[in-house]
Amino acid sequence: MDTSVFNVGIIGLGPKGFYGFERLLAEIDQLDDHTDMCIHLFNESDAFATGWVYDINQPEYLLMNYPNKYISSVPRTECDAMIPMSSYSEWVSKFTGNSISYEEKQIAPRAAVGRYLKYYFNLLLKAGSSRVKIKKHITTVTAIKKGDSGFYIDTTTGAGAGLTFKTLLLTTGHSPAISSAYQTASNCDYTIPFVYPFDKKLTPVKSGTTVLCKGIGLTAIDTILGLTEGRDGAFKKSESGSYSYTKSGTEPFKIMPFSRSGIPIIPRGLAAINLKQTSFFLKHLVENTLKNKRILDFEKQVLPILKVDIEAEYYHRLFKHYHYEYTPSVSIEHFRNVQKDFHKRFPKVNQFKAQSILYPKLNPESNLQQAVKNFWEFWIIESEKKESPYAAAVAAWRFAAEDFNRLYSANVLTPASRSIFQNKYFGLFNRVAYGPPVQNIQKMLALMQAGILDFSYAKSPQLIEKRDACYLQTKTQKIEMDYILDARLPRGFSKEAAVLFNPIAKPALFSHTANLNAVEVKCTRQGHPVDASGAIEKNMVLYGTPTEGALFDNDTLSRTHNDTASMWAKNTVIQYIQSKTALTT
Missing domain, CATH: 3.50.50.60 (FAD/NAD(P)-binding domain)
Structure with a gap:
C-alpha cells in the first residue's frame, strides 16, 4: 500500500x-x-x-427556474482561481453577441x-x-x-x-x-420511482396511455414537458404571449398530476429580478435569538414573524401604488398600526393575509381543472407586473431564506419543530418562492387546453395499487392509471x-x-x-x-x-x- x-x-x-x-x-x-x-x-x-x-445532453426545453444573472462559477473567497473565470452571462454573451445586461435577464436551458x-x-x-x-x-x-x-x-x-x-x-x-427511492419503490411494471434522465426513465411510457404524476412542482413540470414536447409535440407562441399545443400522437392521452394540497407551484417572472427586500422582521428575530442563545419553536415563534414579513413586503408595494408614505421599521406593532391607518384611508382595498399565499383557496373548488387554470393565469399576470405586491409577497421567503439558514444551522429550533419544518413547510415555501419561468406555466395551460393535462384529481386523491393495475379515486369519481410517475425530487x-x-x-x-x-x-x-x-x-x-x-x-x-x-x-x-x-x- x-x-x-x-x-x-x-x-x-x-x-x-x-x-x-x-x-x-x-x-x-x-x-x-x-x-x-x-x-x-x-x-x-x-x-x-x-x-x-x-x-x-438533456433537451433544451428543460430550463433554469431563475435568470442568468444569478448563475456564476466565479469563486467569492479570498484565494483567486487558478484560471480566469467569468459569470454565465459574460461567458454566453461571447457566443451570442448579445450584451451582458441582456443575457442576465434571460432564462437558460439547463x-x-x-x-x-x-x-x-x-x-x-x-x-x-x-x-x-x-x-x-x-x-x-x-x-x-x-x-x-x-x-x-x-x-x-x-x-x-x-x-x-x-x-x-x-x-x-x-x-x-x-438510490434509496429505487430500492424502496413498489416492484410494479407501471411504477417509475424517478424520472431523470428522460431518455431512459420515460421511454417505457406508451403513447395514448393515462399517466399519474405524483407532484405539481418543478420536477413534475419537467416530466410533463418530457412526455409532450419531448415526444415531438409542438408549442407555438402567439403575439399575445400565450401558447398553443399541437399533438404529435406519441404523447400520453392524459397526464394527471396530484399532491396532498392540490395547489400548483407559482411561476416566477422577470420582474422579480428587480425586487429588493424591504421587510426585516425575521432578520431582527434571528439576530436577537443568536445573541441571547434562545431556543425557538418554528410554528409558534418563527412562522408568525415570517408571515409578517410576507405581509409587509406586499403592503410596502401597495403603499407605493396609493402614494401612501411609510417608513419601514423593525416594530411589528408600528407596521400593524400603519396597516390599519391605510385601510381607514382606503376602505375599498381588500386586506391581505400571508395565509392567502401559503394556503390559497382554489376557485371554484368544484372544478379543479378550472381552478388551476384560474390560479396560474392570475400569477402569470402578477409575476410580469413591475412592483407587484403579490410578486413581492412570494419573494419574501427568498429574501428571508439566508437569515432562516442562520437559525437552522445554529441548531436553535426545537428538534420537533425542525422536523415539522422539513416535512410540512420546506416544500410549501419552495412552491411559493422558487417556481418555474412563466413560459413553462404558459405551456402547462396550453396542454390543459389541448386536453392532455388534467387536474381533476389534483387534491389528495386515493391511490389504489394492485399487482396489475392502479386506480385514482375521489369521493365522486374514479379512473384507472396505466403508469405512476414519481415526479418529485427525493430527500x-x-x-x-x-x-x-x-x-x-x-x-x-x-x-x-x-x-x-x-x-x-x-x-x-x-x-x-x-x-x-x-x-x-x-x-x-x-x-x-x-x-x-x-x-x-x-x-x-x-x-x-x-x-x-x-x-x-x-x-x-x-x-x-x-x-x-x-x-x-
Whole structure:
C-alpha cells in the first residue's frame, strides 16, 4: 500500500464537486512544490462538473427556474482561481453577441449551463494537471472505511483500491436519496420511482396511455414537458404571449398530476429580478435569538414573524401604488398600526393575509381543472407586473431564506419543530418562492387546453395499487392509471437502503438525523460528519445536499451559500504542508 503519495478524494462531481475541485486547485496553486499530491475525482457517470441536473445532453426545453444573472462559477473567497473565470452571462454573451445586461435577464436551458460548467472544468483540469496529479474515476463509491493513516474506499469498479486518502470531500447530491427511492419503490411494471434522465426513465411510457404524476412542482413540470414536447409535440407562441399545443400522437392521452394540497407551484417572472427586500422582521428575530442563545419553536415563534414579513413586503408595494408614505421599521406593532391607518384611508382595498399565499383557496373548488387554470393565469399576470405586491409577497421567503439558514444551522429550533419544518413547510415555501419561468406555466395551460393535462384529481386523491393495475379515486369519481410517475425530487434516504451513508462496516463513520419520512446525515455546520459515537470526523467534509441535516437551502449553483468546500480545500493544503514538514524533520 503506497503511503508516500498524499491522496485526496472528491466523491461526486456535479457542480458542488467541481467547486470543491476548483478551490483545492486554487489553494495548491499558492504552493511551490506539490508533485506528490494526487486528486482523485469520483463520479457515477462521465457528466463531470454537471451531474444529471445540468447534463449537456438533456433537451433544451428543460430550463433554469431563475435568470442568468444569478448563475456564476466565479469563486467569492479570498484565494483567486487558478484560471480566469467569468459569470454565465459574460461567458454566453461571447457566443451570442448579445450584451451582458441582456443575457442576465434571460432564462437558460439547463444543458447550456452544463456546457458552461464543463467548459471551465476542462480548463481547470488542463491547468491543474500541469501542477498536480489528477485522476478521474467513473464509478460508484459504495463504502468509506477509516484506518490509522487515513480513509479507504470501496467502489463498484475497484477504482481507488489500495489507496489511503488523507482527506475526502463528499458532494454526492441527491444520489443517495434517488438510490434509496429505487430500492424502496413498489416492484410494479407501471411504477417509475424517478424520472431523470428522460431518455431512459420515460421511454417505457406508451403513447395514448393515462399517466399519474405524483407532484405539481418543478420536477413534475419537467416530466410533463418530457412526455409532450419531448415526444415531438409542438408549442407555438402567439403575439399575445400565450401558447398553443399541437399533438404529435406519441404523447400520453392524459397526464394527471396530484399532491396532498392540490395547489400548483407559482411561476416566477422577470420582474422579480428587480425586487429588493424591504421587510426585516425575521432578520431582527434571528439576530436577537443568536445573541441571547434562545431556543425557538418554528410554528409558534418563527412562522408568525415570517408571515409578517410576507405581509409587509406586499403592503410596502401597495403603499407605493396609493402614494401612501411609510417608513419601514423593525416594530411589528408600528407596521400593524400603519396597516390599519391605510385601510381607514382606503376602505375599498381588500386586506391581505400571508395565509392567502401559503394556503390559497382554489376557485371554484368544484372544478379543479378550472381552478388551476384560474390560479396560474392570475400569477402569470402578477409575476410580469413591475412592483407587484403579490410578486413581492412570494419573494419574501427568498429574501428571508439566508437569515432562516442562520437559525437552522445554529441548531436553535426545537428538534420537533425542525422536523415539522422539513416535512410540512420546506416544500410549501419552495412552491411559493422558487417556481418555474412563466413560459413553462404558459405551456402547462396550453396542454390543459389541448386536453392532455388534467387536474381533476389534483387534491389528495386515493391511490389504489394492485399487482396489475392502479386506480385514482375521489369521493365522486374514479379512473384507472396505466403508469405512476414519481415526479418529485427525493430527500433523505431509508435506513435500510444500500447507500454510502448507511455503511455496513463498523465502526460507522456516519450517523443520522431522524426525519418523518427518511433520514439524513448528521454533520456539523462546517460539514464534518458525526459518527455513531458522536465523534466529529475532521478530515472528511460534506458539501451541498448531504449537509441538509444541519444546513438549509443548498442551492446547487451557489458559490457562497453553505460553502463548506473552501475551508476543506484550505485545511487539506495545510495538512499536506504539515505532512511534508514532518518528513523533512
